[in-house]
Amino acid sequence: MEANERSIPGGKVLVTGGSGHVGANVVHALLDEGQEVRCLVVPGERDDPAFRGLPVELVEGDIRDYDAMLRATKGCARVFHVAAKVSTLNASAGEQRELYEINVIGTRNVMRASLDNGVARAVLTGSFSSTGYDLDDPSRPSHEERPFYPFGHVMPYSHTKALAEHETLRCVIDGLDAVIATSCACIGPWDYMPSRMGRTMIDFSRGKLRAYVPGGFDFVNARDIARGHLLAMERGRTGHKYIVSTAFHTLEDLVRMFSEVSGLPPVRLEVPPKLMASVTGLYAGSLAKLFPNLPQRLTPGAIGVLQMRRHADTSKAQRELGYRPGTIRDAVRDAFVFFAREGKLPDAVRDHVLRHHADAADAAARPPVAAQ
Numbered sequence: 132m133e134a135n136e137r138s139i140p141g142g143k144v145l146v147t148g149g150s151g152h153v154g155a156n157v158v159h160a161l162l163d164e165g166q167e168v169r170c171l172v173v174p175g176e177r178d179d180p181a182f183r184g185l186p187v188e189l190v191e192g193d194i195r196d197y198d199a200m201l202r203a204t205k206g207c208a209r210v211f212h213v214a215a216k217v218s219t220l221n222a223s224a225g226e227q228r229e230l231y232e233i234n235v236i237g238t239r240n241v242m243r244a245s246l247d248n249g250v251a252r253a254v255l256t257g258s259f260s261s262t263g264y265d266l267d268d269p270s271r272p273s274h275e276e277r278p279f280y281p282f283g284h285v286m287p288y289s290h291t292k293a294l295a296e297h298e299t300l301r302c303v304i305d306g307l308d309a310v311i312a313t314s315c316a317c318i319g320p321w322d323y324m325p326s327r328m329g330r331t332m333i334d335f336s337r338g339k340l341r342a343y344v345p346g347g348f349d350f351v352n353a354r355d356i357a358r359g360h361l362l363a364m365e366r367g368r369t370g371h372k373y374i375v376s377t378a379f380h381t382l383e384d385l386v387r388m389f390s391e392v393s394g395l396p397p398v399r400l401e402v403p404p405k406l407m408a409s410v411t412g413l414y415a416g417s418l419a420k421l422f423p424n425l426p427q428r429l430t431p432g433a434i435g436v437l438q439m440r441r442h443a444d445t446s447k448a449q450r451e452l453g454y455r456p457g458t459i460r461d462a463v464r465d466a467f468v469f470f471a472r473e474g475k476l477p478d479a480v481r482d483h484v485l486r487h488h489a490d491a492a493d494a495a496a497r498p499p500v501a502a503q
Contacts, residue, residue: 139364140251145207147171147194147241148214150181152329153256153314155321156357157211158187163498164361171203171214181323194237200244210253211360212241215295218288227287234291235298242302242309250307254363255299257313257372259349259443261292272444275313275372296372303370310367312360315376315443318462319353320469320496332466335389335398336480342400346437347381352462354495355454362452376443377456388463393476394483461495468492 144161148154149170161168162185169188172179177189192199194214204210216233218226238255245253263277279293296311303309322329328350334340351359359375367373383401390397448454468489471481 140208142208142251143167143169143188143206145169145171145204145210145250147203147210147212148256149187150176150179150323151213151215152317152319152322152324152326152353153356153360154211154213155181155323156317156319156353157213157360158185159321159496160354160357160361162186169203169207179323181321194240195232197240197244200240201248204241204244204248204250207245207248208251209364210241210245210250211256211364212238212253213256213360214241215256215258215292216288218286230287230291231294234288235294238295239298239301242299242307245309246302246305246307252364253299253307253309254360254367255295255309255311256360257296257311258289258292259313259315259374259376259441260286260289261296262313262372262374262443264439264441269439269441272442273374274444275374275447300370308369310363310369311372312356312363312367313372313374314356314359315349315351315374317351317353317356318459318466320465320492321353322466322469323473325470325475329466329470332389332463333470333475335386336393336395336467336470336476338395340386340389340398343382343386343398344437345381345383345401347379347384347440348437349376349379349441349443350385350459350462351375352377352457352459353465354462355456359448359452359454362448362454366452368451371451373448373452373454374443374445375448375454376445377462378459379440379442380459381440382437385459385463388460389467391460392464392467392484392488393480394487395480457495461491464488465492465495 144166146154146158146168149158158168169190170182171192172189174191182189190203192203194200216230218230242253261279262273263280264273265271299309316328318328331340355377356375363373386398467484470476471484
């Protein structure tokens, strides 16, 4: 047993948010280990494609309902609380309340119900946007000890995820064994919704991504973040936070990877961030009110984050959990193969991706063989 590895009782595992990008990868990683998995689903959404053909138990419930969380966590030995409302928009008052109720009150309900039902250990999915940074040089690697900076152009989502960590630690004080696994921007398979980055990749395959803005962020391979969650459950110290990321990349790096995997020509037009911010600011202001359901790939908040060029320090996760990151290039490959199989890419791109990359993606998906 590793130095920090915990003897967590076996038994049923609850995953909230199992239909989302990170949650779906956690579910697949658990199933690969032969775990008995229960997934929380929004009432009326048992037919979500993320659970199609998977040997999981589905229970309906709203994380804003404490009694429903008591029922969901009953009989579970471990809980992965991944569910959250994600937003990079300048949320309206109504959206701010929804972010608060889902991300803060929902987390309190899941963690308090876990405590009251005697769950052995819980892992909360944290957000890198709720980890602090060097105010004089935001590009310097951020580590777990940097407190969240709540001022300036901070997105409401980031505030609520910081408060979610606070609610988790309140339950730790009362006796819950819980750990926080902090995710960066995720890329990879099982992206059913799809995520903002997934939609960007699909746009690229359809010739709709004609330019990019300079800037970058720390991205995480979906398989890495899933493995990081399982390692946090097995080896993390109670009440501690672990940043799980793969590598920093610029948007120029990413579109080059999109080109390499898809076989399409790269995007070469770089748009000044101030110009892009002014255009997206117009959308976020007046147009969003007229077309609230129209998806937006880069919001003013997202552009601001990219300009900070934030880097993640994963040394704590590597040292204490034994975490070892893969590559984002592999994550891009796996995502394109997934989208090809889901019928989300043009025929020519789909055929190219499956012909050249499917075998490697399938090999990456297979769980490692235990040493004899």
